[in-house]
Amino acid sequence: xxxxxxxxxxxxxxxxxxxxxxxxxxxxxxxxxxxxxxxxxxxxxxxxxxxxxxxxxxxxxxxxxxxxxxxxxxxxxxxxxxxxxxxxxxxxxxxxxxxxxxxxxxxxxxxxxxxxxxxxxxxxxxxxxxxxxxxxxxxxxxxxxxxxxxxxxxxxxxxxxxxxxxxxxxxxxxxxxxxxxxxxxxxxxxxxxxxxxxxxxxxxxxxxxxxxxxxxxxxxxxxxxxxxxxxxxxxxxxxxxxxxxxxxxxxxxxxxxxxxxxxxxxxxxxxxxxxxxxxxxxxxxxxxxxxxxxxxxxxxxxxxxxxxxxxxxxxxxxxxxxxxxxxxxxxxxxxxxxxxxxxxxxxxxxxxxxxxxxx
Numbered sequence: 445x446x447x448x449x450x451x452x453x454x455x456x457x458x459x460x461x462x463x464x465x466x467x468x469x470x471x472x473x474x475x476x477x478x479x480x481x482x483x484x485x486x487x488x489x490x491x492x493x494x495x496x497x498x499x500x501x502x503x504x505x506x507x508x509x510x511x512x513x514x515x516x517x518x519x520x521x522x523x524x525x526x527x528x529x530x531x532x533x534x535x536x537x538x539x540x541x542x543x544x545x546x547x548x549x550x551x552x553x554x555x556x557x558x559x560x561x562x563x564x565x566x567x568x569x570x571x572x573x574x575x576x577x578x579x580x581x582x583x584x585x586x587x588x589x590x591x592x593x594x595x596x597x598x599x600x601x602x603x604x605x606x607x608x609x610x611x612x613x614x615x616x617x618x619x620x621x622x623x624x625x626x627x628x629x630x631x632x633x634x635x636x637x638x639x640x641x642x643x644x645x646x647x648x649x650x651x652x653x654x655x656x657x658x659x660x661x662x663x664x665x666x667x668x669x670x671x672x673x674x675x676x677x678x679x680x681x682x683x684x685x686x687x688x689x690x691x692x693x694x695x696x697x698x699x700x701x702x703x704x705x706x707x708x709x710x711x712x713x714x715x716x717x718x719x720x721x722x723x724x725x726x727x728x729x730x731x732x733x734x735x736x737x738x739x740x741x742x743x744x745x746x747x748x749x750x751x752x753x754x755x756x757x758x759x760x761x762x763x764x765x766x767x768x769x770x771x772x773x774x775x776x777x778x779x780x781x782x783x784x785x786x787x788x789x790x791x792x793x794x795x796x797x798x799x800x801x802x803x
Contacts, residue, residue, distance in 0.1 A: 446520050448476065448490040449497050450595065450603055451512040452618045454783060455554050460756040461487045461511040468504050485552030486595070487512075488603075494519060494540055506611045510759055510791055511783045513553075513618030516593045518605040525600045530567070531574050534594065537604050538580045544606055545582050545589025547572050550617045551596055553785075560596055619785045625675075629689035630668035632720060634786040637672055639745050643780050643794035652743065652796070653678070658714040660741065662705035662731075663721035667692045674698060678716065683708045706731055710740050717741035725749055729762035733769040736777070736797060743796045750789050759791055766795070776800060 453461040462478040469476060469489060474496045479488040491497045494517070501517045509515065520537040549564040549571065551557035575581040575592070582589060587609060596602035620638050624631060644652055655677025661670045665686030673680050674697045682688050683701045692698045701708065705721050717735050721728060725748040735741050751758055763781060770777050776798040783791045
């Protein structure tokens, strides 16, 4: 059980993460099994050998994974690391690692494991020096080389492996650390900020979301999501029967429409529609399909609230429903879906309508 694919996820979503990787691995004709422990914050998909795990890391797009925060090829499982010399024990497990350009000593995202973070920070410095001396790490940080991951379950056991920089999360523990803006109307603003950073990477964001664009926020009250668009210079129609934060209204960029988000229709196409309404996921998916197929918006970011059971299946059903409508309408699109760090019982979806291909 020393080789496989290690996936970080939110605590409590291990079964969803396991179901997802099992399905995608089977599609790649890589056969194995998942080791899952409830509330552990990670899943291990065990493969027959290292080459099979590496194949998955190269052929499964990290952006395809909804419930995984990170994807790591495991080269060894570490047990009984001696407290007097953990570094030598780690070095002994590096034989099958490629030359790496960076190192992350991490833990799963659980309350118990997070107590290790102080140890991880202290251990990283001498371990980095030892790995460079052994030429497992480049002498200087190299962002195009694989990332070496040491994921510790406690101070004496864990997993060692690597991820590919073009197919992984760039964040430590797979988590985007964001600071709550003191002038934002609600903490939900962090969900949209994380989504924008993930779905619209640098070099693209300036083109797809910029000052002067027009947007609609369905179910906007009190304005946590509207805030993210306003700060980027967009003009927003906030649709909600509830009150909006006065600070947003004072910007002159927000028009508040007292209306039901499920019934509102724009007079003309807008650049963006965003939506964080609490409703059954398929009802929201159907509404999103209406907006896209009717060309009421060019792009959207929205949340799907998840049921207590069969969450992975419900996400699949909703996404397939939207995509079937888009295909039937002959529309080209780009779709991404992720269970974000700032999400809880929901996933966030981004869909961009692409120009029709020339005939």
